[in-house]
Amino acid sequence: GENVEQHPSTLSVQEGDSAVIKCTYSDSASNYFPWYKQELGKRPQLIIDIRSNVGEKKDQRIAVTLNKTAKHFSLHITETQPEDSAVYFCAAFLRGNKLVFGAGTILRVKS
């Protein structure tokens, strides 16, 4: 079926290290891939997104890469800080123009 697989489900890193979260999707026609950060009890907030006409996008310490051939995309956070601790969701527009979310990754940055 149409889905987005996300891993790892939990990720623990030391402050200052990098964190990488990976997602794969099923629909080769997907063309938009956002990443959301959700802190406990708060709304999901868009942190970065990428469209299928580019392979990489960067915004300060956050970057997203897209491999359309392999149907996977990744979130990279460099120089992690304690305030980066949250749940991160990837998503993709799948067939039917519906945004489908991954199951989420709990990121813990240890200081």
Next chain:
Amino acid sequence: EAEVAQSPRYKITEKSQAVAFWCDPISGHATLYWYRQILGQGPELLVQFQDESVVDDSQLPKDRFSAERLKGVDSTLKIQPAELGDSAMYLCASSLMDQETQYFGPGTRLLVL
């Protein structure tokens, strides 16, 4: 910065009761979405509106859930009767157009006892 508004933020109800949630999207956003988020999972789309019209309600349990956006602005999601399994966070989101960036509201956390 404009944000999506939702109310109430929290709702506790007993099973078989009726509940209603309200959402006010960002001004000018034509597309409005209702999602359900179960603890530990990603949001799942329940219904999508384009202006006042439903464009996708394939995942909405229509025997007990209903949604409307009568004037194409704010929206109401209703559950009647509520069941224990409906306990979740109900998120509203809006976007300027279909397939554009979606912005989420703070959500309504529902607990059914």
